[in-house]
Amino acid sequence: MRLSRRTRLASVALVAAASLTLTACGGDSGDDSSSSDQVITVDGSEPQNPLVPSSTNETGGGNVIDELYAGLVAYKADGSTVNEVADSIESEDNKTWTVKLKDWEFSDGSKVTADSFVKAWSYGAFIDNAQLNAYFYYPIAGTNDEGNSETPELSGLKVVDDKTFTITLKQAEADFPARLGYSAFFPLPDAAFGSDGKVTKEFGENPITNGPYKMDGEGAWEHDTQIRLVPNENYDGERKPENGGLTFKFYTDLDAAYTDVQAGNLDVLKSVPDSALTTFESDENVQAISEPGSVFQSFTIPQSMPGFGSDEEGKLRRQAISLAINREEITDKIFNGTRTPAKDFSSPLMPGFNEKIEGSEILSFDPAKAKQLWAQADEIKKFSGKFQIGYNGDGGHQAWVDAVSNQLKNNLGIQASGKSYPTFDELRKDVTDRTIRIAFRTGWQPDYPSIYNYLAPVYGTGAGSNDGDYSNKQFDDLINQAAGAQDEDERYKLYSDAQAVLMQDLPAIPTWYTNIAAAAAKGVNNVEFNWQNLPEYHKLTK
Amino acid sequence: MWWYVGKRLLQTIPVILGATFIIYALVFLRPGDPIAGLFGEKPVNEGVKAQIEAQYNLDKPFLVQWLLFLKGAVTGDFGNSYTGRPVMELVQQAFPVTITLALMALAIEMVLGIVAGTIAGLRRGGLFDSTMLVTSLVVIAVPIFVFGFVLQLIFGVKLGWVSPTVGGDWSVSKLILPAFVLGLVSFAYVLRLTRTSVAENLSTDHVRTARAKGLSERQVVKNHVLRNSLIPVVTFLGVDLGALMAGAVVTESIFNIPGVGNLAYNAIKRGENPTVVSVVTIMVLVYVLASLLVDLLYAWLDPRIRYA
Numbered sequence: 001m002r003l004s005r006r007t008r009l010a011s012v013a014l015v016a017a018a019s020l021t022l023t024a025c026g027g028d029s030g031d032d033s034s035s036s037d038q039v040i041t042v043d044g045s046e047p048q049n050p051l052v053p054s055s056t057n058e059t060g061g062g063n064v065i066d067e068l069y070a071g072l073v074a075y076k077a078d079g080s081t082v083n084e085v086a087d088s089i090e091s092e093d094n095k096t097w098t099v100k101l102k103d104w105e106f107s108d109g110s111k112v113t114a115d116s117f118v119k120a121w122s123y124g125a126f127i128d129n130a131q132l133n134a135y136f137y138y139p140i141a142g143t144n145d146e147g148n149s150e151t152p153e154l155s156g157l158k159v160v161d162d163k164t165f166t167i168t169l170k171q172a173e174a175d176f177p178a179r180l181g182y183s184a185f186f187p188l189p190d191a192a193f194g195s196d197g198k199v200t201k202e203f204g205e206n207p208i209t210n211g212p213y214k215m216d217g218e219g220a221w222e223h224d225t226q227i228r229l230v231p232n233e234n235y236d237g238e239r240k241p242e243n244g245g246l247t248f249k250f251y252t253d254l255d256a257a258y259t260d261v262q263a264g265n266l267d268v269l270k271s272v273p274d275s276a277l278t279t280f281e282s283d284e285n286v287q288a289i290s291e292p293g294s295v296f297q298s299f300t301i302p303q304s305m306p307g308f309g310s311d312e313e314g315k316l317r318r319q320a321i322s323l324a325i326n327r328e329e330i331t332d333k334i335f336n337g338t339r340t341p342a343k344d345f346s347s348p349l350m351p352g353f354n355e356k357i358e359g360s361e362i363l364s365f366d367p368a369k370a371k372q373l374w375a376q377a378d379e380i381k382k383f384s385g386k387f388q389i390g391y392n393g394d395g396g397h398q399a400w401v402d403a404v405s406n407q408l409k410n411n412l413g414i415q416a417s418g419k420s421y422p423t424f425d426e427l428r429k430d431v432t433d434r435t436i437r438i439a440f441r442t443g444w445q446p447d448y449p450s451i452y453n454y455l456a457p458v459y460g461t462g463a464g465s466n467d468g469d470y471s472n473k474q475f476d477d478l479i480n481q482a483a484g485a486q487d488e489d490e491r492y493k494l495y496s497d498a499q500a501v502l503m504q505d506l507p508a509i510p511t512w513y514t515n516i517a518a519a520a521a522k523g524v525n526n527v528e529f530n531w532q533n534l535p536e537y538h539k540l541t542k
Numbered sequence: 543m544w545w546y547v548g549k550r551l552l553q554t555i556p557v558i559l560g561a562t563f564i565i566y567a568l569v570f571l572r573p574g575d576p577i578a579g580l581f582g583e584k585p586v587n588e589g590v591k592a593q594i595e596a597q598y599n600l601d602k603p604f605l606v607q608w609l610l611f612l613k614g615a616v617t618g619d620f621g622n623s624y625t626g627r628p629v630m631e632l633v634q635q636a637f638p639v640t641i642t643l644a645l646m647a648l649a650i651e652m653v654l655g656i657v658a659g660t661i662a663g664l665r666r667g668g669l670f671d672s673t674m675l676v677t678s679l680v681v682i683a684v685p686i687f688v689f690g691f692v693l694q695l696i697f698g699v700k701l702g703w704v705s706p707t708v709g710g711d712w713s714v715s716k717l718i719l720p721a722f723v724l725g726l727v728s729f730a731y732v733l734r735l736t737r738t739s740v741a742e743n744l745s746t747d748h749v750r751t752a753r754a755k756g757l758s759e760r761q762v763v764k765n766h767v768l769r770n771s772l773i774p775v776v777t778f779l780g781v782d783l784g785a786l787m788a789g790a791v792v793t794e795s796i797f798n799i800p801g802v803g804n805l806a807y808n809a810i811k812r813g814e815n816p817t818v819v820s821v822v823t824i825m826v827l828v829y830v831l832a833s834l835l836v837d838l839l840y841a842w843l844d845p846r847i848r849y850a
Contacts, residue, residue, distance in 0.1 A: 057582060127587060127593075130590045148589070204626075224800040226710060255796065259698060260706060260707050265706065423574055423579075423811055425578060425579030425812075429574050429575040429578055
């Protein structure tokens with residue numbers, strides 16, 4: 001998941017996330033030759049980093065990179081994975097993976113070889129290069145918990161020949177290939193590296209790539225204005241462009257972008273501004289798109305919070321809090337139906353989603369039971385103090401935090417309120433330093449389409465994004481078993497079992513899923529959204 | 543007079559030093575951790591973090607950071623933003639559009655405000671005067687973004703006369719609507735200042751003398767009333783140029799103009815000291831130069847004022 005505090009969307013969305021993963025993919029329209037030569041304009045924001053996959057972790061650059069590069073696998077709109085540059089990715093023990101490549105070329109005609117991948121990943125992981133996306137290499141042997149390696153060559157990667165290389169993991173992981181469509185795993189051509197072994201500035205400005213699109217020549221990136229992409233004729237994968245190019249127009253404010261869609265100056269806006277949420281579906285000037293999305297929202301109650309520890313008292317209190325929240329009312333009244341009440345800890349868009357997880361009735365509204373559980377907890381130990389939810393004030397969260405606080409106040413008879421942090425990084429600082437002693441807003445957008453990605457990094461003992469320091473051996477065991485399970489149904493079952501544990505412990509209180517609320521200008525066709533809440537850019541025509 | 547100008551310019555040096563110091567301190571004291579912010583929710587390796595902090599001098603004490611910035615600034619190097627682009631490049635890109643916008647707004651408010659204000663002042667109590675008073679009251683009372691969105695909707699979306707947003711490839715014609723919106727509030731002030739001032743001057747001795755000499759009404763107004771009435775207006779306009787540039791944030795975001803306001807706003811959010819301080823330093827320069835210009839204009843408008 002990614003930080004997207006630059007775009008308001010993101011801030012709205014959550015903590016963060018804006019995904020960068022491969023956007024697209026998909027369709028079987030590879031040989032469809034009816035592509036028009038119309039260039040499609042879509043909204044974006046000025047990339048905060050060079051257009052190098054390992055250094056870009058925000059949406060502005062991420063969305064562009066996903067269209068410029070192609071990885072070993074690509075994601076289809078529904079979240080399933082297909083081989084892209086990889087001819088095969090195989091393993092006998094789920095630990096050492098052998099990758100064989102197809103015959104592909106970069107846009108300048110140079111070959112995509114095993115070296116293109118191994119060098120790019122090693123570069124991204126090497127600590128001296130300080131790449132923002134290094135975290136994604138953490139499953140590979142030779143990296144530390146933050147995904148960094150101490151050596152310029154990543155020891156988990158071995159080139160066998162021009163078209164073959166092996167990846168050794170720290171531990172077995174059955175759906176590891178599903179990670180490989182993420183941008184951190186894209187290849188780089190030799191031309192990217194300067195004589196000092198670093199990716200050059202010029203390359204970051206105007207990269208040579210192997211994806212569906214390439215840069216429209218020198219100066220295609222007009223800073224603070226737009227980036228122009230044109231179809232890459234050397235690309236022969238799943239995401240063959242059906243339009244004559246893509247132009248990412250930069251906006252600092254979504255309202256301005258929405259106005260441009262209304263006036264027909266912008267073809268697709270991936271996220272409608274708050275001000276238009278109640279009206280965009282009846283707006284005659286635009287095509288409205290509203291459907292469930294993959295962003296999971298919650299608030300985390302840290303285990304260190306007094307009265308909310310991992311003992312019986314803490315469990316009761318967490319359950320009472322969850323039962324005291326009327327999710328339907330909030331999604332309806334405050335979000336105008338642009339959120340869907342949560343049924344689990346992942347998203348309905350994920351393969352293997354189960355809406356009837358054991359114990360999930362804890363997510364429905366039941367004030368009487370909530371009161372009773374709270375009273376039980378009070379018998380163990382009296383609760384004194386205030387229940388607070390921390391949130392970043394720059395992301396439009398105040399309304400729902402206030403609503404939740406009021407419901408807790410009314411239904412449990414306790415003192416509850418929101419606590420606003422001015423900016424996203426101020427909230428994150430308190431969270432990462434573990435100085436926060438109150439509940440706080442959290443959210444997750446998947447890096448790759450797997451329930452595993454919603455669970456292991458967030459609730460696994462000692463996991464990187466386990467901000468509440470939750471730890472449960474039973475959960476860890478189930479999730480590890482799932483990681484090693486070959487059979488899909490068995491894996492999905494284990495995900496459900498693991499979530500059943502979470503339903504009891506409630507390390508975070510699930511609130512809702514963020515819906516996709518997008519708009520397209522009249523006359524734009526094939527507006528289809530994928531599991532990353534992004535349009536399938538290559539399919540757009542007009 | 544040149545001695546006076548030179549003295550005033552010398553005074554800007556301590557002003558700029560003080561301003562950069564205060565701004566640097568403010569951004570420095572801003573809570574949060576900009577580097578952790580760069581990584582979002584992903585864990586960051588301590589070594590990597592230290593490396594990036596060293597790159598931006600964030601590991602050094604506050605005073606050292608500030609002195610390093612000053613040292614660079616003197617040699618024309620304002621450092622890099624967290625995006626890796628030189629701050630100078632960002633500033634060079636953002637300032638022309640904001641300056642154009644501010645000057646256009648200034649021109650609009652000046653012409654409309656002085657003309658309407660003079661007429662209103664001459665016909666005090668008349669229909670035009672009352673209409674203008676009510677109009678200016680409304681303009682001052684309603685927040686600027688309301689006008690921005692409404693005019694954008696009417697002229698950009700419904701009527702389609704102008705492009706609703708400006709974007710990076712701006713032109714003077716695209717900036718007319720945003721400049722009008724930006725200048726609206728000041729227009730109301732200029733109008734009211736001019737009106738009162740003209741009305742007051744109409745009853746002064748020298749105007750009565752001019753009339754008694756048999757000068758035409760036109761000459762009386764132009765040479766004797768207006769010239770004297772403009773002193774408070776010019777004072778306001780001079781200070782307003784700086785205010786327009788700094789206050790353009792709202793207008794810039796409504797019309798998607800990649801100018802100084804947006805640059806500063808985003809830099810503050812990211813805790814990007816070099817960018818914030820550079821932008822503010824230039825703003826301070828604009829203020830200082832504008833107020834110098836105003837002082838010089840006084841002498842031209844009122845020959846009794848002399849600078850030696």
